[in-house]
Amino acid sequence: MNNRLTLLFSILTTVKDINNVNIYFGVDKDDPTLQTINKVAKAIPSLNVIEIENSGEFLGLGVLWNKLVSLCDEEIISMIGDDMVFRTHNWDQMLLEEFNNMPKDKIQAIHCNDDCHGANLAVNLFCHRKYAEILGGFMREEFKINWVDQWLHQCFNAFGRLKYREDIMIEHRHWVLGKNKRDNTAERMAVADINKISDKLWHDLAGERKKDVEKLANYLKMEPDWSKVDTGKK
Numbered sequence: 001m002n003n004r005l006t007l008l009f010s011i012l013t014t015v016k017d018i019n020n021v022n023i024y025f026g027v028d029k030d031d032p033t034l035q036t037i038n039k040v041a042k043a044i045p046s047l048n049v050i051e052i053e054n055s056g057e058f059l060g061l062g063v064l065w066n067k068l069v070s071l072c073d074e075e076i077i078s079m080i081g082d083d084m085v086f087r088t089h090n091w092d093q094m095l096l097e098e099f100n101n102m103p104k105d106k107i108q109a110i111h112c113n114d115d116c117h118g119a120n121l122a123v124n125l126f127c128h129r130k131y132a133e134i135l136g137g138f139m140r141e142e143f144k145i146n147w148v149d150q151w152l153h154q155c156f157n158a159f160g161r162l163k164y165r166e167d168i169m170i171e172h173r174h175w176v177l178g179k180n181k182r183d184n185t186a187e188r189m190a191v192a193d194i195n196k197i198s199d200k201l202w203h204d205l206a207g208e209r210k211k212d213v214e215k216l217a218n219y220l221k222m223e224p225d226w227s228k229v230d231t232g233k234k
Contacts, residue, residue, distance in 0.1 A: 007084055
C-alpha cells in the first residue's frame with residue numbers, strides 16, 4: 001500500500017495536466033488493502049482500481065497488465081510497477097510530444113531513465129496500443145515475473161522503434177537495489193516463480209519471440225534486425 005501511494009502521488013505532483021493521464025491499479029481480490037485503495041480511488045478521478053479475480057494465487061505480471069490494457073481505451077499505454085517513482089516534472093507533456101511525432105503505423109515505444117538500467121532495458125515502457133492489437137496482447141502471459149520488459153524491448157528494438165529518454169526520470173525503487181524493503185508481495189512473487197520458471201521460459205519461448213517479431217515485420221513491411229532479438233540461436 002505504501003508503494004502504491006508513493007507511486008500515485010509522484011504522478012499527481014509531476015504531471016503538467018492530470019487530464020493527460022489515467023491510472024489503473026490491478027489489485028488481487030484477496031489483497032488486504034483492497035478496501036483502502038478503493039476509498040482512495042473514490043477521491044481521485046484519474047485513478048481506476050481493477051479487481052483481479054485470482055482464486056488465491058499470484059497470476060503473474062503478464063496476465064495482470066494484459067487485463068488492465070483490455071479494460072482501458074487509452075491510445076498510449078504503459079507498464080509501471082508499484083515500486084516506481086516519477087521524478088521529472090511535465091513528463092506527460094514530454095511523452096505526448098514524442099507520440100505526436102510517431103510513425104503513421106503507430107509502432108513506437110519510449111522508455112525512461114529508471115536510475116538503474118539506463119538504455120539497456122525498457123522497464124517503464126510507453127507505447128501505442130496498436131502493438132498489443134497486432135500481437136494479440138501487450139505482454140506474454142506465460143511469465144510470472146521478469147522478462148516481460150525484455151520481450152518488449154527486443155520487439156521494438158528490432159525495428160529501430162525504441163527510444164530512450166534519459167531526461168525523464170522514473171526511479172525504480174526495487175528491493176534488490178536496496179531502495180526498498182522486500183515485502184509480502186515480493187515474497188509471493190518469488191514463491192510463484194520458485195523454480196525460476198520465467199528464466200527457463202525465456203529460452204523455451206524463443207520461437208514465439210521470433211513469431212512476434214515476424215508479425216510486426218509483416219505489419220510494418222520491414223525486415224527486422226535479428227541481431228537485436230534473442231532467437232535462441234548461438
